[in-house]
Amino acid sequence: MDISTKKSDAPPSSPLPADLSAAEQKRAARGATRPGDRVFLGLSRGSGIFLLVIMAAIAVFLTYRSVIAISKNESNFLTTFEWNPTAAEPSFGIAVLAYGTVVSSIIAMVIAVPIAVGIALFITHYAPRRLGGAISFVIDLLAAVPSIVYGLWGALVLAPHLVGLYGWLDDYFGWTGILEWQGGAPRSLFTVGILLAIMILPIITSVSREVFRQAPQMHQEAALALGATRWEVIRMSVIPFGRSGVISASMLGLGRALGETMAVATVLSPNFKIEASLLDPNGGTFAQNIASKFSEASEMGRDALIASGLVLFIITLLVNGAARAIIARRAEYSGANA
Amino acid sequence: MSQTVNVERPSTLQGARLPKWAPLAVAAGSIALGLGISAAAGLDSSIQWALLAAIFFVLASYGIAARVEGRRQAKDRVATSLVWVAFLLAVIPLVSLMWETVERGVKVLDGYFLSHSMGLVTDTEPGGGIYHAILGTLEQVGIATLISVPIGILTAIYLVEYGRGRLAQAVTFFVDVMTGIPSIVAGLFVLSFWILILDMGPSGFAGAMALTILMLPVIVRSTEEMLKLVPNELREASLALGVPKWRTIMKVVLPTSIGGITTGVMLAIARITGETAPVLLLVWGSTFINTDPFDGPQASLPMYIYQQYANSGGSGAAYDRAWAAALTLIAFVMILNLAARGIARWKAPKTGR
Known part of the structure; x- marks a missing residue:
């Protein structure tokens, strides 16, 4: 042979x-x-290099078009409160978009992180083993639902159901200004935040779950032997062990929330201004703005949208890079498949 | 011996415990109280009485446990109920999403809907279907898969079998970064060089390129994990027989891990099938059947849902179509997911243990 x-x-x-x-x-x-070996090594190394080239190309092309747009911009790109790239004197800025993106993501994180950590603990430490497995499976399916379906559900089911909550918040907390509501359709940054929370729940849950599962059994048994209750075991041995993992999981979720497009574009009724109230429709997000403005944009308009996309790209790069750096310090698990 | 460590056994060392049925009794009591208050105050939403009941449950179980068992046990009970509440909170949207999609989706979903396009059907009137959108989705996702599967698997092979230097580190890092690229940014990138600089028109192929960018890192990652699971003894056995390295990879390593790789690819396909943003920017959507992915706008399922929702001005017929398309899309994605997990279980790599 x-x-x-x-x-x-x-x-x-x-x-x-x-x-x-x-x-x-x-x-x-x-x-x-052997020629076969050389060809194969070349092919596989070439694929790796191709991946790097794509990343570089993304940065280069986006920057190139952004520079074109920003050089024609008559006002400050970072602090302007309007979006008129096609006017005779183009004037556009990302202040409102940055505000909306950050606010909706913060709302999403505030809701999603505690619940996700709770579910992760439920799966690993509270639920019977069978039930835990079933729930993990269901949570993974939740991650598979396309974002446009979340958007459709958010706009046609979730938003109408929030009218009662909005009224209640306005009645009791309207005096804060932040939770004041004029009575319009509940398609504000607050609703978007709730929807984003539902969407990023699976990834935060699945990464946290993996970390909690790796918490050293010995520590837990030692705590139990000292007479700790189940909650004390979790607080003293599981959560300190999993803290960095939960932080990086949250940042992965944050990265998704920042870049989410269609769900936000479907639910939010955008209004290019910043106001204190979270319940009235105002603000927008980077991704939503690109999706909503794209179809009627001229070439200059598209370049302006690309400039805002570059900002989004850099922000998500930083957030994801930080999350990965935290994960890389503990190389045993990776959230990339989650 | 075992009796001394048995926690269940009442002993003088242990304080009083609530009986096992206590949480159930408290739950029943708080649900009754929640229902009673909402009936009295005329609240109609089921979410409100459930919330009230949950609050009563946490407060009551803390109070009772604190009196009978002490504060530490009471805190433990509160933590337990909070964890349960977190789980129930997450189940509500999932059930609602599935329920609404199925209930509203089945209205117009039939053979006619699946086999006709929206050509000559205006957005506000009933009729039409998603044939053109299914076709577009299959073509775009198919092209993206054809491009990214070989590149992704080869990259993973490089990382696992060859790469040890700087290049491999850089590739690993950027694969991680790439998984976080928002789909709209991938779309903007292809837009900037393909449509704005090379001056091409919208086409299914342009969309497929953006989908490739989203798909590649997922495939690389999952394939990498699977290749790492292949025991080194298999490689060494093959190499010791004098089989060249590339044939070892092709004939030993890949067949061993093919189940996991297939799973990863299917999950990646499921992920990009639902992407709307790149299609919106690069394929533009269409109401007519366009079988040529290299020329002219095409439809796709997620894009179809968005258009039916956004362009129809709130007409019921369009919403019905949007829900039916959403049901089709979810069914497709879920079947892919379930099949992928089934394959993963069925063809789990034999690690020799």
């Missing part, structure tokens, strides 16, 4: 010992003289 013919010229190069220096490894890898 062909194995016997190839035996003679097979160099024992492939299972590389880990302690070889990089240069030696490179030589050894190249030492694979």
Whole structure:
């Protein structure tokens, strides 16, 4: 067979010992003289490089079009409160979008993180094993629902159901100004925040669940042996162990909330201004603004939208990078598949 | 011996405990109280009485437990009920989403709906269907899959089987970063170079390129995890027989992990099938059947839902179509998900243990 013919010229190069220096490894890898090996190595390395090229290209092309747009902008890109890229004197800024994006994401995080941590604890420490498995499965399915369906549900089911809550908040907390409501359709940043919370719940839950599951059994048993209640075990041994994991999980969720497009575009009735009230429709988000303004945008308008998209890209890059850095410090798990 | 550590056994070391049925009794009591108050105050929403009942339950169980068992036990009970509340809170939207989609979706979902397009049907009148959208989705997702599966698997092979240097580290890092790219940014990127700079028109292929960017990192990640599960002994056995490395990968490593890789690819497909934003920017949507993904606007299922929702001015017929399309989309995505998990279980890599 062909194995016997190839035996003679097979160099024992492939299972590389880990302690070889990089240069030696490179030589050894190249030492694979067969054309098949070289082609295969080239192909797979090329794919890796292709991925890097795409990332670089995204940054370069977005920056290029953004520079075109910003150079024509007559007002400050960061602090302007309007979006008129097609006017004779183009004037557009991301202040309102940044406000809306940050506010809706904060609302989403405030709602989602405690609930997600609760569910993760429920699955790992409270529920019977069978039930825990079933719930994990259901939560994973929740992650698979397309965002446009969330949007449709949010606009046609969730928003009408929130009228009562809005009225209640306005009655009792309207004096704060933040929760004042004029009585319009409840399609505000607050509703968007609730919807985003539902959408990012699965990823935060599944990453937290993995961390909590890895909490050292010995610590927990030691705490139990000292007479701790179940809650004390969790507070003393599980949560300190999982804190960094929960933080990075939350940041992964934050990254999704910041970039969510269609659900926000469907639910929010945008209004290009900043007001104190979260319940009245005002503000917008980066992604929502791009989706809503795109169809009627001219070339200049598209470049302006690309400029705002670049800002979103940088923000999500920073948030995700930070989350990954925290995860990388504990290399045992990864949330990328979640 | 075992009796001394048995917690259930009453002993002098242990304080008084509430009987096992106590939480149930408190729950029944608080639900009754919640219902009673809402009936008295004329509240009609079921969410309100449930909220009231939940608050009563937490307060009452804390109070009773604090009196009988002490504060530490009471805190434990509160934590338990809060964790249960968190779980129930998450179930409500899921059940509501599924229920509403199925209930409103089945109204117009039939053979006619699946086999006709929206050509010559205005948005406000009933009729029409999603045939053109299904076609567009299948073509766009198919092209994206064809591009990203080979590249993604090869990249994962590079990372696991070859990469040890700087390049591999950089690729690993950027794959992680790429998983976080918002879909709208991927769409804007393809828009900026394909449509604005190369001056191409909208097409299914442009959308497929953006979907590729979203799909690649998912495939790389899951394939990487699967390749790492392949025991090293298998590779060493093959290499020791003099089989070249590339044939070892093709004939030993990949077949061993094919189940997991398939699962990853199917989950990635399920993820991009629901993407609307890139399609909105690059394919534009259409009401007519366009079988050519390389020329002219095309429809897609998520895009169809958005258009039926946004362009119809609140007409019931359009909303019905949107729900029916949403039901079709969810069914497709869920079947892919379930099948993927089934394959994962069925073809779990034999790690020799």
